[in-house]
Amino acid sequence: MLLDVQDLTIDIPTASGVLHAVQGISFSVDEGETLCIVGESGCGKSLTALAVMDLLPRRAIRAATSLAFSGRDLRGLSREAMNRLRGDRIAMIFQEPMTSLNPVFTIGDQMIDVLRQHRKVSRREARDRAVYLLDKVGISSPEARLAQYPHQLSGGLRQRVMIAMALMCDPKLILADEPTTALDVTIQAELLRLLMALQQEFGMGLVLITHDLGIVSRMADKVAVMYAGQIVESGTAETIFNDPLHPYTQGLMACLPAPERQRMQHLKAIPGAVPALVGAIEGCRFRGRCAHAQPVCERDVALREPAGAHPYRCVLPAETSRDNARAVLGAGA
Amino acid sequence: MSGLENHPVVLEMRDVTRTFRLSRGWLRREMLTAVDNVSLQLRKGDVLGIVGESGSGKTTLSKMMLGLLAPSAGEVLLDGKPLTSFDRRALARRIQFVFQDPYSSLNPRGSIGAIIAQPLRIHGIGTRAEREKRARELLDVVGLPSRLFDSSPGQLSGGQRQRVVIARALALRPDILVCDEPTSALDVSVQAQILNLLLDLRKEFDLTYVLVSHNLTVIEHMTTEVAVMYLGRIVELADAENLFGNSSHPYTKILLRSAMTIAPGAGIPDVEFDRGDPAFRVPAAARQSR
Ligand SMILES: Nc1ncnc2c1ncn2[C@@H]1O[C@H](COP(=O)(O)OP(=O)(O)OP(=O)(O)O)[C@@H](O)[C@H]1O
Ligand SMILES: Nc1ncnc2c1ncn2[C@@H]1O[C@H](COP(=O)(O)OP(=O)(O)OP(=O)(O)O)[C@@H](O)[C@H]1O
Ligand code: SF4
Ligand SMILES: [Mg+2]
Ligand SMILES: [Mg+2]
Numbered sequence: 001m002l003l004d005v006q007d008l009t010i011d012i013p014t015a016s017g018v019l020h021a022v023q024g025i026s027f028s029v030d031e032g033e034t035l036c037i038v039g040e041s042g043c044g045k046s047l048t049a050l051a052v053m054d055l056l057p058r059r060a061i062r063a064a065t066s067l068a069f070s071g072r073d074l075r076g077l078s079r080e081a082m083n084r085l086r087g088d089r090i091a092m093i094f095q096e097p098m099t100s101l102n103p104v105f106t107i108g109d110q111m112i113d114v115l116r117q118h119r120k121v122s123r124r125e126a127r128d129r130a131v132y133l134l135d136k137v138g139i140s141s142p143e144a145r146l147a148q149y150p151h152q153l154s155g156g157l158r159q160r161v162m163i164a165m166a167l168m169c170d171p172k173l174i175l176a177d178e179p180t181t182a183l184d185v186t187i188q189a190e191l192l193r194l195l196m197a198l199q200q201e202f203g204m205g206l207v208l209i210t211h212d213l214g215i216v217s218r219m220a221d222k223v224a225v226m227y228a229g230q231i232v233e234s235g236t237a238e239t240i241f242n243d244p245l246h247p248y249t250q251g252l253m254a255c256l257p258a259p260e261r262q263r264m265q266h267l268k269a270i271p272g273a274v275p276a277l278v279g280a281i282e283g284c285r286f287r288g289r290c291a292h293a294q295p296v297c298e299r300d301v302a303l304r305e306p307a308g309a310h311p312y313r314c315v316l317p318a319e320t321s322r323d324n325a326r327a328v329l330g331a332g333a
Numbered sequence: 334m335s336g337l338e339n340h341p342v343v344l345e346m347r348d349v350t351r352t353f354r355l356s357r358g359w360l361r362r363e364m365l366t367a368v369d370n371v372s373l374q375l376r377k378g379d380v381l382g383i384v385g386e387s388g389s390g391k392t393t394l395s396k397m398m399l400g401l402l403a404p405s406a407g408e409v410l411l412d413g414k415p416l417t418s419f420d421r422r423a424l425a426r427r428i429q430f431v432f433q434d435p436y437s438s439l440n441p442r443g444s445i446g447a448i449i450a451q452p453l454r455i456h457g458i459g460t461r462a463e464r465e466k467r468a469r470e471l472l473d474v475v476g477l478p479s480r481l482f483d484s485s486p487g488q489l490s491g492g493q494r495q496r497v498v499i500a501r502a503l504a505l506r507p508d509i510l511v512c513d514e515p516t517s518a519l520d521v522s523v524q525a526q527i528l529n530l531l532l533d534l535r536k537e538f539d540l541t542y543v544l545v546s547h548n549l550t551v552i553e554h555m556t557t558e559v560a561v562m563y564l565g566r567i568v569e570l571a572d573a574e575n576l577f578g579n580s581s582h583p584y585t586k587i588l589l590r591s592a593m594t595i596a597p598g599a600g601i602p603d604v605e606f607d608r609g610d611p612a613f614r615v616p617a618a619a620r621q622s623r
Contacts, residue, residue, distance in 0.1 A: 014488065016480075041492025041520045095491065095518075140608070144355055144363065152353075155514070156387025181517045184387045184547045185591040192601045211520045214593035218601055237597045255525035256595075257554035263573070264555065266532060269525040273478060 002173050002205040003029040003052065006066035010047050013059055017278040021047050021060070023229040027222075029173065031203035036216040036237075038252070039226030040274055045209045046095055049175040053092050054082045069173065088118040091166035095177040095209075097158040101150040107161050108146030115168045133164035136194060138187050155182040163191060167198070173205040181210070192219060213256065217241050225249050228274050228285035231303060235310030245312040245321040247290045254328050284314070292316060292324065337376050337557060342413070343541055344375040344398060344428075344509060349407035351393050367393040369565035370407070375509070380535070380542040382552040382573065384588065385562030391545045394562070395511050398543065399430050422456060429507035431498050431515045439486040445472070445497055446482040452504045471500040476526055491518040499527065503534070511543040516551065528555060549592045553577050561585045569617040582617040
């Protein structure tokens with residue numbers, strides 16, 4: 001197993017109390033496997049990835065019963081050891097290209113640096129690899145781009161630079177946080193195909209955080225749906241999309257604009273907002289927005305896996321959930 | 334037909350071009366034409382969608398509409414008058430923007446309340462108390478809990494920040510809003526809320542939109558007209574219904590083919606094409622005059 005995360009918790013002390021940003025999530029990624037994480041804005045997806053990279057905000061407190069990469073426990077690793085791993089064996093593509101690209105250095109310098117930090121190669125060799133990868137991610141005249149500064153690139157170019165940079169050292173695992181959101185669909189398709197090819201060729205594992213359910217359905221081996229710091233449903237892409245059991249997952253699928261939905265008309269939205277995760281929290285995190293909430297939902301709900309279903313965190317029996325899905329999503333579900 | 338053909342033209346671009354110098358050396362001075370001779374008209378109530386290649390000039394075009402970037406050639410007209418004849422403040426009251434990147438567009442040190450009220454402050458509108466009240470209203474309009482009023486952007490998720498950006502853009506009650514990828518950082522339920530908000534605002538305040546997005550289903554759902562850009566040019570401009578129904582341009586066709594609908598296990602469409610093919614740069618037959 002490439003990455004094994006058990007019971008990961010992230011607390012962030014804030015002025016108004018401790019924010020329980022991530023509350024005991026578990027997942028794993030095998031070689032060559034793609035895990036997609038989807039979920040509400042602010043539910044803790046980015047923090048989860050940052051926790052694996054040991055790049056959480058300074059105040060954040062991370063705990064886990066297991067946090068292992070290729071069998072190696074990441075929890076007790078020294079800063080130096082983690083620095084060696086990061087950008088080399090594990091690479092991250094950040095959601096915020098502008099904050100992870102240094103504005104005062106050229107693209108070329110930054111790419112070359114990444115490789116030379118981890119490998120004994122000449123500048124020339126590093127430069128060649130940078131050019132090769134920029135070309136791979138579909139950037140025209142890569143040589144000229146090397147001399148450019150991040151602010152001179154379009155949003156999409158920056159994101160491609162980030163992807164190329166993540167690939168500099170041939171990582172075993174990539175944590176990609178919204179890697180293709182700023183890209184047009186043709187380039188998105190090309191890059192995703194590139195990532196898939198690398199996975200097949202080198203057994204690279206991929207954790208893909210994205211809001212794009214279309215991509216999830218097509219890329220994922222496994223899907224984890226997060227809500228308010230917890231995983232509320234997980235399974236293969238097929239089960240999640242064809243048999244969504246959690247009311248939140250069903251809600252997500254219902255609010256997509258789609259050709260068959262009437263133009264310029266309101267989309268279905270999930271009413272309300274995510275609960276504050278500060279201080280003591282109890283019960284189903286989704287109950288304030290759930291059409292099926294009942295008194296029992298005020299008690300904590302465990303992620304459970306009844307016979308004939310995949311894991312989901314809801315008190316409703318699978319059969320009831322399936323009826324609801326049919327009502328919300330139509331006969332297809 | 335979008336039914337808006339009798340509405341007045343509010344914003345017009347005439348043969349607008351913008352070039353940048355690509356290489357920094359003294360010897361090789363490569364010029365890059367980011368926007369290449371673009372003309373378009375925006376009528377009151379229009380929602381103009383702009384789609385196209387990454388790097389095809391959508392943001393550059395948007396910035397020129399906003400007067401944030403000067404065209405190298407051609408002109409931009411607001412109500413028939415050159416954009417350059419408006420001062421910054423007058424312009425800001427007419428036309429506002431929501432940019433692609435919710436991370437870099439917010440001052441990390443301001444409080445959310447202060448950020449939303451900032452345009453009001455700059456324009457000297459209202460008393461301090463009135464501005465605060467308006468900022469709280471706006472927070473509510475974009476669906477953010479009032480407890481975030483005193484938070485800083487660093488404590489917000491991407492989606493929450495984008496709502497702050499929209500709230501700030503609405504503070505001056507502009508009548509044109511240019512949104513560059515307003516929902517690309519958002520999950521689909523928040524996206525639905527924001528799109529519904531944009532639809533409501535359009536009805537309520539008679540807003541005219543420019544909506545830049547890579548998400549074709551969003552464009553299809555939200556727009557009256559669509560411009561497809563490729564290498565700085567508008568290669569196709571059509572009513573939204575027409576474009577998605579029967580597009581005539583080869584690049585548009587590829588674009589539509591690469592859209593990733595939900596299809597478990599279907600894999601990623603293989604849409605590799607020769608970006609250098611000159612056929613892609615030739616605009617589709619001019620749109621029927623409306
Ligand atoms: N440095 C920080 N200080 C305080 N709170 C933070 C900090 N960073 C993140 N948070 C909070 O932690 C929660 C999870 O944030 P995270 O960035 O992981 O969300 P996300 O799921 O990636 O959202 P999005 O889809 O919008 O990117 C959010 O409520 C956010 O406001
Ligand atoms: N300040 C600048 N200096 C040099 N080149 C620039 C500058 N701003 C933009 N460009 C270039 O102009 C072209 C168009 O960029 P623009 O940001 O308008 O593209 P876009 O269509 O918005 O792309 P994306 O979908 O990736 O956001 C790109 O090649 C970009 O690198
Ligand atoms: S546990 Fe209750 S509130 Fe939570 S999703 Fe299920 S039915 Fe809704
Ligand atoms: Mg995030
Ligand atoms: Mg752009």
